[in-house]
Amino acid sequence: xLRAGTLALPLLLAGCLAPMPRPLVGLNRRxxxxxxxxxxxxxxxxxxxxxxxxxxxxxxxxxxxxxxxVPLPGLERPDAQPLSVAVDAxxxxxxxxxxLEGRTELVLYRRNLMALQPVVLQPPGVPRRVALRxxxxxxxxxxxxxGQGQVDLIDVP
Numbered sequence: 001x002l003r004a005g006t007l008a009l010p011l012l013l014a015g016c017l018a019p020m021p022r023p024l025v026g027l028n029r030r031x032x033x034x035x036x037x038x039x040x041x042x043x044x045x046x047x048x049x050x051x052x053x054x055x056x057x058x059x060x061x062x063x064x065x066x067x068x069x070v071p072l073p074g075l076e077r078p079d080a081q082p083l084s085v086a087v088d089a090x091x092x093x094x095x096x097x098x099x100l101e102g103r104t105e106l107v108l109y110r111r112n113l114m115a116l117q118p119v120v121l122q123p124p125g126v127p128r129r130v131a132l133r134x135x136x137x138x139x140x141x142x143x144x145x146x147g148q149g150q151v152d153l154i155d156v157p
Contacts, residue, residue, distance in 0.1 A: 027067050034060065034069075039082075043134050044089030050082050059085050059096060061111075074114040084129040088136030093156070095119075095130040095139050106130060106141060108156065121152060132156075 031037060036052040037060075047062040059082050060069050070091070077100065084097040094109040106119040106127040121127065125143035132139055139154040 027062075027064070030067060031062070039084050041086040041132070043087050043132070044091065046087045046089070046091035048085045048087035048094055050085060057082055059094065061087060061091060061094065063091065070111075072109065072111065074116055075109045084127075086130050086132035086139075088132050089134040090136065093132060093136040095132045097127045097130050097141075104128075106139075108139075119154060121154075125150070125152075 031049075034051050034053065037049045038052075039050045041048040045064045047064055049060055049062075050057050051060045056078070058076055059072060061072055062069050072094070075094070075096070079100060081099040082096055083099060083104070086095045087093070092111050094111070096107050096109060098105060098107065104126050106121065108117045108119055109115070110117070119139065119141075121141070121143055123145065125145040127141050127143055128149070129142040130139055131141075137156050139152075139156060141152045141154060143150050143152050
């Protein structure tokens with residue numbers, strides 16, 4: 001007759017032998033050098049995050065293969081404050097929640113077109129955070145409506 005402890009021991013040992021997660025020290029140092037950062041989004045070989053530099057928050061997209069940031073022409077406005085960012089697995093689409101001129105808005109940036117497109121919420125609400133499906137074809141948006149938090153799913157053609 002086997003005791004319960006006898007069966008648990010192999011499972012426990014297997015867990016101890018599994019590879020442990022380990023920090024990417026070189027890349028982490030580069031990210032740290034870029035300044036304080038928040039709101040990371042990781043998909044495929046891309047990392048999008050909000051970096052504070054020179055007293056201003058801005059969005060940075062990092063190509064993890066090259067371990068270098070890539071330019072995002074047409075995305076940033078000096079009077080906009082990014083709050084949340086999400087990237088697709090190809091690094092082509094970024095969804096951004098930002099404050100601009102006293103209002104909070106959701107926008108979609110297409111890197112290949114260098115174009116920014118507003119995303120309208122129906123019914124209207126205040127976007128708070130955004131997630132983008134890996135293939136870039138759907139958004140999940142945390143929205144505040146009349147003081148209540150909700151999640152909207154939005155198809156992206």
